[in-house]
Amino acid sequence: MHFKPVPDYHMHTPRCNHATGTVIEYAQAAVDAGLSEIGMSDHSPMPGDFDKAWRMHRSELNGYLQEIKQAREIFSDRLTIRIGLEADFHPGTQGYVEDMIAAHDWDYVIGSVHYIGDWGFDNPDCIQIWDTWNIEDAYTAYFDLVAASAKTAMFDIIGHPDLIKKFGHRAPKGSQAVHQAEEAMLQAVLQSGAALEISSAGLRKPVAEIYPHNRIVGRAATLGIPFSFGSDAHSPVEVGHGMDDCLTELSNFHTHEIASFEARKRCMIPISHA
Numbered sequence: 001m002h003f004k005p006v007p008d009y010h011m012h013t014p015r016c017n018h019a020t021g022t023v024i025e026y027a028q029a030a031v032d033a034g035l036s037e038i039g040m041s042d043h044s045p046m047p048g049d050f051d052k053a054w055r056m057h058r059s060e061l062n063g064y065l066q067e068i069k070q071a072r073e074i075f076s077d078r079l080t081i082r083i084g085l086e087a088d089f090h091p092g093t094q095g096y097v098e099d100m101i102a103a104h105d106w107d108y109v110i111g112s113v114h115y116i117g118d119w120g121f122d123n124p125d126c127i128q129i130w131d132t133w134n135i136e137d138a139y140t141a142y143f144d145l146v147a148a149s150a151k152t153a154m155f156d157i158i159g160h161p162d163l164i165k166k167f168g169h170r171a172p173k174g175s176q177a178v179h180q181a182e183e184a185m186l187q188a189v190l191q192s193g194a195a196l197e198i199s200s201a202g203l204r205k206p207v208a209e210i211y212p213h214n215r216i217v218g219r220a221a222t223l224g225i226p227f228s229f230g231s232d233a234h235s236p237v238e239v240g241h242g243m244d245d246c247l248t249e250l251s252n253f254h255t256h257e258i259a260s261f262e263a264r265k266r267c268m269i270p271i272s273h274a
């Protein structure tokens with residue numbers, strides 16, 4: 001490691017039906033990897049049948065909170081454990097998400113876009129739908145939604161901000177439309193005061209690249225947008241994965257601090273060499 005570990009704020013539990021490991025196991029993995037702070041951020045409940053198979057049910061929310069609080073007690077002398085959530089931004093569901101956020105005490109809420117309309121574009125089961133889309137249109141539609149998510153000011157962190165590239169579909173080089181949509185997204189994030197997540201998850205996906213692309217990291221850094229780090233761990237072995245690559249990327253763009261959240265207040269902590 002070039003860098004001392006920073007908080008990893010993106011990890012899941014089996015409640016979302018596509019992750020393994022208890023919170024205690026995630027916490028132990030974090031301690032073993034030398035981290036001093038993590039946050040759990042499982043896929044939030046959403047109204048109706050929205051993406052139902054891939055997230056916790058509303059009835060599981062209390063158990064989720066209890067499990068994190070219990071792990072917090074057990075690890076209190078070694079590890080700070082934050083209580084977070086990865087909520088989806090999807091037009092029409094905002095009221096439900098707002099109520100849910102207001103009903104509990106979170107340290108932070110990540111806002112993520114996983115759907116364009118009813119298309120779960122990052123879901124391997126829906127990959128053939130890519131064939132029916134113009135890639136440039138998919139990118140602009142995606143960035144427009146991420147910008148809209150930031151404009152709600154509901155979220156503390158904007159999750160994996162170019163997830164649209166997950167399977168390696170690339171917008172045409174030099175596309176003005178995509179460039180403008182990216183810029184509008186970053187301006188919306190800047191206005192909202194949210195942190196932009198730098199995520200190592202893309203390194204484990206077909207695109208084999210950090211989210212977001214280094215062009216976006218560079219522009220965000222220039223604008224002074226704060227970053228948070230997330231591994232998007234869906235199993236304890238992924239905790240802290242790719243952290244050094246992400247921190248190297250940030251430092252290449254002269255960014256030397258990273259976000260920490262408590263009770264939805266952000267403070268910036270220095271990134272320092274190990």
Ligand SMILES: [Zn+2]
Nearest residue numbers: 012016018043
């Ligand atoms: Zn997931």
Ligand SMILES: [Zn+2]
Nearest residue numbers: 086112159160
């Ligand atoms: Zn996500």
